[in-house]
Amino acid sequence: MSDKRAALIAAGVVAVAGLVGVTLAATGDSGSKIASGGPASGPCDATASRDVTQPTFGQLAAAGLAELPLGSSARRVDLVAPPFTTSTRVTNPLFPIAELHSAILNGQVDGKPFRTETTLLPQTRIMEWTDGQCVEVLVSQYLAYSDHRIEEVALDLYAQDDEGSVWYLGEDVFNYDDGVIANTGGTWFAGQDGPAALIMPARPQVGDVYRPENIAGLVFEEVTVQAIGETVDGPRGPVRDAILVEELHDDGSRERKVFAPGYGEFSTGSGGDVEALALAVPTDARSGGEPASLTSVAAGADRVYERALVGRWRQAAATVGEITGAWRTYRLSGAVPPRLEQPAADALAALTRTVAARTPLEAAGAALRVSQASLDLQLQYRPVAEIDRDRFDLWLRQLLVDVRADDSSAVQGDVATLEWIRDRIAHGLDKVDVARIDTRLRELRASADDGELEAASETAAELREAIR
Numbered sequence: 001m002s003d004k005r006a007a008l009i010a011a012g013v014v015a016v017a018g019l020v021g022v023t024l025a026a027t028g029d030s031g032s033k034i035a036s037g038g039p040a041s042g043p044c045d046a047t048a049s050r051d052v053t054q055p056t057f058g059q060l061a062a063a064g065l066a067e068l069p070l071g072s073s074a075r076r077v078d079l080v081a082p083p084f085t086t087s088t089r090v091t092n093p094l095f096p097i098a099e100l101h102s103a104i105l106n107g108q109v110d111g112k113p114f115r116t117e118t119t120l121l122p123q124t125r126i127m128e129w130t131d132g133q134c135v136e137v138l139v140s141q142y143l144a145y146s147d148h149r150i151e152e153v154a155l156d157l158y159a160q161d162d163e164g165s166v167w168y169l170g171e172d173v174f175n176y177d178d179g180v181i182a183n184t185g186g187t188w189f190a191g192q193d194g195p196a197a198l199i200m201p202a203r204p205q206v207g208d209v210y211r212p213e214n215i216a217g218l219v220f221e222e223v224t225v226q227a228i229g230e231t232v233d234g235p236r237g238p239v240r241d242a243i244l245v246e247e248l249h250d251d252g253s254r255e256r257k258v259f260a261p262g263y264g265e266f267s268t269g270s271g272g273d274v275e276a277l278a279l280a281v282p283t284d285a286r287s288g289g290e291p292a293s294l295t296s297v298a299a300g301a302d303r304v305y306e307r308a309l310v311g312r313w314r315q316a317a318a319t320v321g322e323i324t325g326a327w328r329t330y331r332l333s334g335a336v337p338p339r340l341e342q343p344a345a346d347a348l349a350a351l352t353r354t355v356a357a358r359t360p361l362e363a364a365g366a367a368l369r370v371s372q373a374s375l376d377l378q379l380q381y382r383p384v385a386e387i388d389r390d391r392f393d394l395w396l397r398q399l400l401v402d403v404r405a406d407d408s409s410a411v412q413g414d415v416a417t418l419e420w421i422r423d424r425i426a427h428g429l430d431k432v433d434v435a436r437i438d439t440r441l442r443e444l445r446a447s448a449d450d451g452e453l454e455a456a457s458e459t460a461a462e463l464r465e466a467i468r
Contacts, residue, residue: 044126044128044132044133044134045132045133045134046083046084046085046087046133046134046135046136047083047084047085048083048133049080049081049082049083050080050081050130050133051079051080051081052078052079052080052081052195052196052214053130053194053195054079054195054214055194055214055215055216059216059217060216062216062217063216063217063220063250064250065216065220065250068222068248068250068252069248070222070248071209071222071224071248072209075207075208075209075224076209076210077165077198077201077208077209077210078197078198078201078210078211078214081129081161081167081196082161082162082163082165083161083162084135084136084159084160084161084162084167085162086160086162087135087136087137087159087160087161088124088136088137088138088159088160089160090138090158090159090160090166091160091164092160092164092165092166092200092202093241093261093262094200094204094242094243094259094260094261094264095158095166095199095200095259095264095265096261096262096263096264096283097120097138097140097158097166097264098120098138098160099282100118100120100263100264100280100281100283101119101120101281101282101384102117102118102119102120102280102281102379102384102387102388103116103117103118103263103264103277103279103280103281104116104117104118104277104278104279104280104340104376104379105118105265105275105276105277105278106275106276106278106339106340106343107269107273107274107275107276108272108273108274109146109273109274109275110146110273112146112147113146113147113148113343114144114145114146114273114275115144115145115148115343116142116143116144116145116275117141117142117143117391118140118141118142118143119140119141119143119384119388119424120138120139120140120141121139121140121141121155121423121424122427123139123427124136124137124138124139125137125139125157127157127159127169127170127189127190127191128191129169129190129191129195129196130190130191130195130196135159135167135169135196136159137157137158137159137169138157138158138159139155139156139157140155140156140157140158141153141154141155141156141420141423141424142154142155142156143417143420143421148369149176149179149410149413150176150179150413150416150417150420151175151176152173152174152175152176153173153174153176153416153420154171154172154173154174154186155171155172156168156170156171157169157170157171157189157190158199161202163202164202164203165198165200165201165202166198166199166200167196167197167198167199168190168196168197168198168199168212168213169189169190169196169197170187170188170189170190170192170193171186171187171188172184172187172189173185173186173187176413176416178409178412178413179409179410179411179412179413179414179415179416180409180412180413180416181416186219188213188215188218188219193215193218194214194215194216194218195214195215197210197211197212197213197214198210198211198212199212200259200264201225204225204228204243205225205228206225206226206227206228207224207225208224208225209222209223209224209225210222210223211223212247219250220249220250221247221248221249221250222247222248223245223246223247223248223257224245224246224248225243225244225245226243226244226245226246226256227243227244228241228243228244229241229242229243230242230243230244230258232258232260232266232267233338234260234263234266234277234284235277235278235279235280235284235337235338235339235340236284236337239260239261239262239263239266240261241260241261242258242259242260242261242266243258243259244256244257244258245257245258245259253270254270255268255269255270256268256269256270260277262280262283263277263280263283265277276339277339278337278339278340278376279337279339279340279376279377279379279380281379281380281384284337284380285380285381286335286380286381288381289381290378290381290382291330291333291335291381293326293327293329293330293333294326294330294374294377294378294381296322296323296326297323297326297327297330297370297374298371298374298375298378300319300320300322300323300326301323301351301367301368301370301371301374302367302371303315303316303319304316304319304320304323304351304355304363304364304367304370305364305367305368305371305397307319308354308355308360308363308364308367309360309364309401309404311358311360313355313358316355316363317355317356320351320352320355323348323351323370324348324352327344327345327348330377335380336377337377337380340373340376340377343373343376344370344373344374344377346369347366347369347370347372347373348370348373350366350369351363351366351367351369351370353366354366360404361401361404361405364397364401365398365401368394368397368398368401371394372391372394375387375390375391375394384424385424385425385428388421388424388425389425389467391421392418392421392422392425392467393464393467393468395414395417395418395421396414396418396460396463396464396467397464398410398414399411399414399415399418399444399456399457399460400457400460400461402414403453403454403456403457403460404457406453408448408451408453411448411453411456412448412449414448415441415444415445415448415456418441418444418463419441419445422437422438422441433466436466437463437466437467440459440462440463440466441463443455443459444456444459444460444463447459
């Protein structure tokens, strides 16, 4: 962790990714700080309609983009930005970020299981996206895991104009390798690095062209709408009025994406890689309490975790049998979203195998995969904040396993994951509890950075008590 991010955690505020040296202020102190790095030079207007500056041909050529088969300028729908008088009231059904509190996407990328958690954070920010014009933006946290380990985090900034189009005002990106930040490639901010970009028109039509990223030499994508009025298979059945787009990348490659009402980005894929929406709330929230069978799966996984670590294999095996029966009951109820069924089944199969083999760390890790699968399913029934607190505890338990395995890189990644999940739960906790958690997190980071794994284990145990 950088000194700046450590200071933010120590102060008990929501992390704002200071690693790239950009100040992003929460609203409530209107006009104080902006994403371009300082106070506005003059009056900051949110109500004017403005032309969106485009890269020149010279800039495109210098970035190696001049030969791309770009869409017709006559079909561009992102050349003028209407006023942003109610920018955080995002009502566009094809990109409902204001109401999409949490979403799970999963699939396979580079031959490895891939899973993401997308969470709307509670704070907003002020961006001066062009000289003299500011807009309040929503902040969405995208946390991606490759093969069950942190791979990327992005803080995405969105706003809706008065005509109903959703604009992309930048992203703060952190790419991880072996548990530590390898680079911040892909980071950009409207107004600082280039123009604001359109991510979803108010009323998309076939042939519409727009650029979700539009900074030559830094980030560049161009989208063409291929079809509208499509029906796709969603977590709870058919979803109508989806759109299909083709995205042209700066390397000339193309990718097909689907956006669906109530979900936003629904699926994407190319070259064998697939990332598709598995569950989103409140769109897929279910009324009534959590089914007893699902509760039994989650509770059983917790018991197997504890028993595997102390070698109580008979009890662990018996509990795996109970989990298997509970999972069968829940699966037959018809309440399992299709894309969440296989990850849960795979996790349970791994748990059965590792308990039978009596391998403590592998069995404990498999139990945590079952816990993660059950938390994804519980998202249909429980508040997002509760799920995230349980995810925080899950990664503390994973850290304890990784300490016993003497895997310092894994511990580094566990701490990073905890730091980001912390940003999703802090607003719902008492300030004293937040201060206590932040202090322990800072200690945990220091121990992980110094390779003091036993100290990290002790702090993790203290954090488990604090989060409870």
